Amino acid sequence: MATTTFDMVRPRARPRFYVGMAAVFVLIAFGGFIPTYWAKVATGTFHGAPIYHLHGFVLFSWTLYYFAQTALVATGRTYDHRNWGLLGIALATAIGFTVILAEITTMRAADAAGYGDAARRFEAVSFVGVIIFAALFTASIVNIRRTEWHKRLMILAVIPMMHAAMARVFLTVLAPPHASDGPPPPLFVTIPPGLTVDLLLVVAMVYDWRTRGRVHPAYLVGVPFVVASQLLTPAIGASTVWMTTARALEGLMG
Numbered sequence: 001m002a003t004t005t006f007d008m009v010r011p012r013a014r015p016r017f018y019v020g021m022a023a024v025f026v027l028i029a030f031g032g033f034i035p036t037y038w039a040k041v042a043t044g045t046f047h048g049a050p051i052y053h054l055h056g057f058v059l060f061s062w063t064l065y066y067f068a069q070t071a072l073v074a075t076g077r078t079y080d081h082r083n084w085g086l087l088g089i090a091l092a093t094a095i096g097f098t099v100i101l102a103e104i105t106t107m108r109a110a111d112a113a114g115y116g117d118a119a120r121r122f123e124a125v126s127f128v129g130v131i132i133f134a135a136l137f138t139a140s141i142v143n144i145r146r147t148e149w150h151k152r153l154m155i156l157a158v159i160p161m162m163h164a165a166m167a168r169v170f171l172t173v174l175a176p177p178h179a180s181d182g183p184p185p186p187l188f189v190t191i192p193p194g195l196t197v198d199l200l201l202v203v204a205m206v207y208d209w210r211t212r213g214r215v216h217p218a219y220l221v222g223v224p225f226v227v228a229s230q231l232l233t234p235a236i237g238a239s240t241v242w243m244t245t246a247r248a249l250e251g252l253m254g
Helices: 016-031 034-043 050-074 078-083 085-113 116-122 124-142 147-174 187-212 217-237 240-251
Strands: none
Touching: 016 034, 016 050, 016 147, 016 187, 034 050, 034 147, 050 078, 050 085, 050 147, 078 085, 085 116, 085 124, 085 240, 116 124, 116 240, 124 147, 124 187, 124 217, 124 240, 147 187, 147 217, 187 217
């Protein structure tokens, strides 16, 4: 008898697709930051605050963790995958804390350099991104026993974390030399890198369509949520509510 429940449709492909997506995330996270972080660290020319090192370590560790988790499932080690789940929750929590601390550090440094408001507006990108990540990651944990939802919500959760790395690629290719040393650009320039990363979601939906015959509801709900957050970020960053929030966050460090 035919069924209308997506989770009961028998897959026609092994979970190697998710391993491949996780590998792409690792490459984006590492490659995107080569010019502005990794290369400078290697040559001793990176002079940022220690929180940036911690933030980078936690975020890159997340992508490696996600890759390892997808590999465990692909090799049939689902029990180990579940046992390592608490580490994912710990890393996700650490991401939230380090993003906020890095934001505060950036805004305080910008104040000292004379362009504090521009930095406050721009930090809305990181704040919105971590909120979207937290919401989708939480949804994936809530649906941990509904594997078809869980694994797709995890892909959706990782996407916002890739925006900063892709933005560095755009910065390196399109911006003039040393542009990162001055005030941040207008917020609208963050939209193209975000939409570029979102193309991975198109790939994921096409994969569903090719292997399942239709797109999973997780994408039908989650993709508009992710894209809308990107398109609305410039308006959020320019709002009085956000500027008041940013100043309050900055004040947490005295």
